[in-house]
Amino acid sequence: MPELIEVEIYRRQAEGLVGRTVSAVSAPDEWFLKGATTPAALLSTLVGSLVTRADRIGKLLLLEVISGHRGANGESAATEAGERSTLGLRFGMTGRLVVDGKAEIDELLYSTSTADHRFVRFGLSFDDGGEMSMIDPRRLGGVEIAPDISRLGPDAATLSARQLCDAISRSTIPVKARLLDQSRVAGVGNLIADETFWRAGVDPTRSCASFEPVEVTALAARIRSTIKLLTKRGGSHTGDLQDHRHRDGRCPRDGSPLKRDEIGGRTTYWCPVHQL
DNA sequence: CCGGATGTTCACCT
């Protein structure tokens, strides 16, 4: 996916929805509805509601809405006027967001063009004639009313040394596995993780417990700076290591053959010479 | 044809 950086781009797109009222919901794929979310619940929660905010925690996009008044005959509105709700949008690995026919991220690795209508999994229409849709070929994403955000760690883009310390304390697993755990730190995906460790000169297989306080502070700073850099460049795939993340790849810094292994269930590349 | 790809969740082990 879309890691934190891409979802932040989606969030900015979604800010264009603030101030609009939902006129219709399209949920052609029930698999895409997560938790207790049903088509009926979406209808009663969203139709007639005003979008008030677009927030983001890690890779989760949150649309805040407030319900409005229904027709004079008071048709079945399960939601009271003025009631606030949150719609959570997850993008999996291949999900993209289209607002009013425009996609800020048109081409995504391992995905298809937004011109392909086959994979529209969810959509909202607005009273001004605009629309928002989610495209996700692999259906790894989803939407959920009132998603449980208590299970997400602090956002990686603003991660403090103290927060990272808490996230990796009392654990013996590889530090990269911990960073990928969204309940510990929210937003770091496989590409951001490999790029961060490469830039930090840190071996991603190292146990969390092996980190000295000064190293934790440095790593937290490196996570923030890497996200900032990749955001400026335009995506999680714009790191210096990216083009070398393949078998036979060599470290772009010192030319040594990269190590390849599975950490935290994800393929990991790192340089055995300068990442210690 | 096979393997693997920016992700998450869950069941089932040790």
Place this chain on the structure above:
DNA sequence: GAGGTGAACATCCG
């Protein structure tokens, strides 16, 4: 409880 593994989702690409 912690941690690891594999499955599931489904498509594209080399």
